[in-house]
Amino acid sequence: MVTASAPGKVYLFGEHAVVYGEPAVPCAVERRATVAVEERADGRLRVDARDLEIEGFTVEYGAATDELGVEVPTELLEAATEYVDGAVEQARDACDVSDVGFDVTVESEIPLGAGLGSSAAVVVATIAATAAELGVELDPREVATRAYQVESDVQDGQASRADTFCSAMGGAVRVEGEDCRTLDAPDLPFVIGFDGGSGNTGELVAGVRDLRERYDFAADTVTAIGDIVRRGEAVLTEDDPSLDELGRLMDFDHGLLEALGVSSRSLDEMVWTAREAGAYGAKLTGAGGGGCIVALDDSPATETALSYSQSCEVAFRAELARDGVIVP
Numbered sequence: 001m002v003t004a005s006a007p008g009k010v011y012l013f014g015e016h017a018v019v020y021g022e023p024a025v026p027c028a029v030e031r032r033a034t035v036a037v038e039e040r041a042d043g044r045l046r047v048d049a050r051d052l053e054i055e056g057f058t059v060e061y062g063a064a065t066d067e068l069g070v071e072v073p074t075e076l077l078e079a080a081t082e083y084v085d086g087a088v089e090q091a092r093d094a095c096d097v098s099d100v101g102f103d104v105t106v107e108s109e110i111p112l113g114a115g116l117g118s119s120a121a122v123v124v125a126t127i128a129a130t131a132a133e134l135g136v137e138l139d140p141r142e143v144a145t146r147a148y149q150v151e152s153d154v155q156d157g158q159a160s161r162a163d164t165f166c167s168a169m170g171g172a173v174r175v176e177g178e179d180c181r182t183l184d185a186p187d188l189p190f191v192i193g194f195d196g197g198s199g200n201t202g203e204l205v206a207g208v209r210d211l212r213e214r215y216d217f218a219a220d221t222v223t224a225i226g227d228i229v230r231r232g233e234a235v236l237t238e239d240d241p242s243l244d245e246l247g248r249l250m251d252f253d254h255g256l257l258e259a260l261g262v263s264s265r266s267l268d269e270m271v272w273t274a275r276e277a278g279a280y281g282a283k284l285t286g287a288g289g290g291g292c293i294v295a296l297d298d299s300p301a302t303e304t305a306l307s308y309s310q311s312c313e314v315a316f317r318a319e320l321a322r323d324g325v326i327v328p
């Protein structure tokens, strides 16, 4: 049996705009998905996804959906099945085998669909663990490329390479179309607020696409997010980056994401709670619609204020994850 792990991420800048070729800067954070993979003799795939708990059930699914012992929303199950199946298929392809089966166990510290890149981390860790179980150590860049393929297939082609590259490589990265690079960035004082909810990435991306096609000013908003990212990247890679300036740019980015319709009342409330507590800046992270915000604050004030806020279920500090995918 082989176990691999991969980190989640926050977007310092650039989600959504990255889908249209603008740059984005996500940063990996120390919340990981861990996937254990063991080869089976019978060629079947059995997945134990312990975090897909619905009303106390843990989901287990085999090659056929009718093997399911519990009632779960098919949409949720189908998405999870597609991510893990897709990842295993990519590993089989990388290792040039077609008929090997596996037991796959997924455990994750990353809340699902909440903007912290849970799907990318699960896919990256599954590809690396499955390949390693087959005796092949894949280069993290190859894992990233293959993981992007899976995300893109599941999300009907509406995915950027940002989440998967960041999870595979770790640290801060810059992604613009197919151009994916790691950045030399210092640790930043990230504080995350989670409202307990989630957003539907596919629907949110489709909503921005519609707005962008309908209104020139929405297309300009997407371009303006790209301008913020270019500026933010330059600040981030200075010797001693100004947290004031990074925070100001995060605030601006959040305002534009709000204008594009991907924020929510609870995300806005958490952003304002962070700002009023003295954070350098705050914004939603990931697809939006619900889930997480990320703020910059080197004092305890933002975490404390968020933990008392009605709209925040849990607040925590997050370290930059220097390591991407790890196969011990």
Ligand SMILES: Nc1ncnc2c1ncn2[C@@H]1O[C@H](COP(=O)(O)OP(=O)(O)OP(=O)(O)O)[C@@H](O)[C@H]1O
Residues within 6 Å of the ligand: 033, 049, 050, 051, 052, 076, 079, 080, 081, 083, 106, 107, 108, 111, 112, 113, 114, 115, 116, 117, 118, 119, 120, 122, 163, 199, 200, 201, 202, 285, 286, 287, 288
């Ligand atoms: N621990 C897990 N076990 C099984 N499947 C998971 C797990 N975590 C995530 N997934 C799959 O990923 C889906 C969420 O992916 P999605 O891309 O919508 O959100 P995200 O990656 O958490 O957030 P964002 O893309 O906004 O950063 C879940 O519905 C599920 O199918």
Ligand SMILES: C[C@@](O)(CCO)CC(=O)[O-]
Residues within 6 Å of the ligand: 014, 015, 016, 017, 018, 019, 115, 117, 158, 159, 160, 161, 162, 163, 201, 205, 286, 287
């Ligand atoms: C909304 C989005 O930009 C980030 C989701 O984490 C979608 C993507 O990049 O694939």
